[in-house]
Amino acid sequence: MTWIPEAASNLAGKVDGVLWLITLMSAVFFVLITVLLVYFSIKYRRRSDDDETPYITGSEPLEIIWTVIPSILLIVIFIYAYVVYKDMRTPPKDAVDINVLGKQWVWEFNYYNGKKTLNELYLKQNAPVRMVMRADDVIHSFFVPQFRVKQDLLPGRYTQLWFTPIKVGTFDLFCAEYCGTGHSKMRAKVIVLSPEAYDIWENGAQAGEGSAVAGLTPVELGEKLYKEKGCNACHSLDGTVVVGPSFKGIIGRSEEFTDGSSHTADENYIRQSILEPQSQVVKGFPPVMPSFKGILSDDDISALIAYMKTLN
Amino acid sequence: MDHSHGHQMDPGEAYSTSKLGMWLFLGTEIMLFGGLFAAYAIFRSKYPEMFLEQHRELNREMGAINTCILIFSSMTMAIGVTAIQRGKQKLTSIMLLITILCGFAFAGVKYVEYGAKFSHHIYPDTSIFFSLYFMLTGLHMLHVFIGIAILSTMLVLTMKGKFNQKYSTPVELGGLYWHLVDLIWIYLFPLLYLIG
């Protein structure tokens, strides 16, 4: 546990400066008051019931001093925090836009070149980005502690934030505005790649980032994808209903759809549901599942099916 | 001097105390409606065309009639208060009765108005403008009913001879409440019905 997360964006260091200044000023006043309270309580403790005490009712000079000095310090803090804030709210002209869609309880990222990812945000190191964000249903909030950025996502309106990631690595994205049952699970990974690695990602196949998944059996890969692609936000493994049908015992189960027809959940059904979820919605469930076309490869889908077969 | 019980205020103090209480209460009613008026201002500036277009659906004639009814009722209320301050219980009772009947008349007109809206399939959820219309006039209507209840109680007590020129505070306070109900409508009417 460190005192403060690593500073992984260009804004983080500036925000930390504000945090340190306030901490320092607060510490000074805190120590002062504490010392005085303890010192006075001991030095002026009651010795007898007939203690004489002076009739002091106040001091105008003191009132002025301890009004003016804190006021000045407060204004300093306000101005410094405002200047950094202004920077945080002013994206540079060369910032690249990434569209963010938040919906219960998944993060969808749409890149300018048409790529789409779920619960994973790919960024290029040292390249400023502007998140253009909106929510589909209720208010969510985009929060990456290591970047020191946060902004709510609203339905019906676009909001934005910008930053430049300065370190290569994987960072946590949390939803920071309570949005219902899946709020604490609505997380994503922010993957900052070096410019070369980013180019490879940008131009290469979308799914299955080679080395990370090589060596996994299909079932293991399926389990990994279940968590990383956000399936776990809506589909449980133990039979309870979160948003969509539980995966427990799904293979071979007969599902009835909203149009009255029914079908056994076999490999083709699973594949159809992943790529075109709105084509057949199970009766009694909301039609909210996003499509994973372009996000999950055929191999990914096979792995997921293999994993689901173990869930009995 | 015996002060063991009944630290009563003198009547003058008691009167100004009650008045202060009522004025403070009226202040809270203004804050309550203030929230709705703020919503009106915000949405009006956001959707000026919607307000322009949809306010024409409102029945200005009925609104005007209701405005006249309430202003008239404020006058009868004021006469009633002056009457009881002069000990004229009978006149007060008549004035209170007329004021109450005006309240019912107001409600009657509103009933017809709402009915007409519903038959044209205009409901609180039809649009933001009509949401505001129904919320504002609905909350106001609720206050009219509360006013009727208060004044009816005053009427009964007056007829029972509880008030005279020495003690008429509750009637005055009831009058203040009724004037507020009138005042709120006087703001509502032009904002909703008249301005384009």
Next chain:
Amino acid sequence: MANNTIAEHVYVPFLEEKKGILSWLTTTDHKKIGILYLVSVSFFFLIAGTIALLMRFELLTPEADFVSPHVYNVLFTLHGSIMVFFFIVPGLAASFGNFLIPLMIGAPDVAFPKLNIGSYWLYILGTIILLFALLKPADTGWTFYTPYSANTDTDVVLMTFGVFVLGFSSILTGLNFIVTIHKMRAPGMTWHRLPLFIWASYATAILQLLATPVVGITLLLLIAERTLGVGFFDPAKGGDPVLFQNFFWFYSHPAVYIMIIPAMGVISEIIPVFARKPIFGYKAIAYSSLGIAFISFLVWAHHMFTSGISEVAATIFSFLTFLVAIPTAIKVFNWTATLYKGSIQLQSPMLYALGFIFLFTIGGLTGLFLGALAADIHLHDTYFVVAHMHYVMIGGTVMGFFGALHFWYPKWFGKMFNETVAKVAWFLIFVGFNVTFFPQFFLGVEGMPRRYATYPQEFKSLMSLSTYGSWILGVGILIMTVNLIAALFNGEKAPQNPYGSLSLEWQVPSPPPHENFHEIPHVTDWTYGYGKKS
């Protein structure tokens, strides 16, 4: 006093006048009404506190293994709603305000005694409505943000309606207190001789009166959205979900000052008595209460810096937020200065008062982080906010409430409690509170978000520490409660003025008679004349 021969005045403690539950529920004696509120708010404090213990128990481990996420969400909604609306907003004002205001100003009762019991009945009505809401309790958080609160399939309507009714209770109590303070001061009790608890109660009452109706209309609009399909907060209908936040915080920010100002008033009463010194800077403290009340109406959007408000708006609200820190700081300096060259006795009321200053200072200073724009972006909706608010609400208001309980206990109930046990309880509460909440500042800076039923493994050690602290805090509160209740039955009879206070309530017997004063006093000086050579 009575040196003539009119009927012998027999002293009957107010507690013994008229017995039976019905007489209590229909009483118009402000001292009994204060007890009704005291019992009710304390009951809800313990309920909501137990819910908090359950929440922290769930948070002992990162997984949602004790309760499901939905149940956790219901728990934090209930904890917040009950604590805010059923305990802390009525809290000090309705219980101690009711008991003390007439006594401190030399009046026989409040201005409108029947309205006073009426306010209590409204409070009870609100709690009954809440009970029904528990059948399908809301999972929205006590802040009821739209669109989630407009759509969730839980009983938001009943819960918000219960809060609406409670709002009425709060408004009418505030109204009663304002009129009482204006109109019923004893002869000679000028504004500048009033005890500071009265100034605090006055400022609080103004807030109750003017701010509460706004949350009333806000909740009505939410109910209308759920029942009538009205769309002020629904973007699909042309509404704006952020509008709800503006309306909600327009009340809820002044509300936090309703929560803290009475506690500050209590501290201003306790310190002079236990330091045997006049309060330092009487006018500064008196006017700062009014100043805080006024500015509190202008800062609400500092809860919304990341909500999508404009940069200009955010800047203005941040500046005004820093303004409100100034009168608050002035109080802390003046209280501390009161100790200088005093004759200080560290009995339990004083321990709570000093604890208040220490903990509230932390709470107030951490508020600066949240008022500062750039810092708030990082800290908003994290555990830093949770820590800040509990430092001001528990470290501030609850310490003030417990201090008031211990200070005026002999006066109100006519008994003395066990002072040693009280000190032990205080110590456990003080330590337990800090162990629970201080780590949460670090959790917040580290990025741990609020309202999370499950959390990443890296936060486990501090989250567990916080839970252990909650157990210490719980034990401390339990011991304190048992001590105070036991004293009702076993305590020594209390003398009229065990602590040597100069305030008017201590110049009548413990407990006071029904009419408070056998003869209305004629006041010639302020109540802080300690050490004054006449």
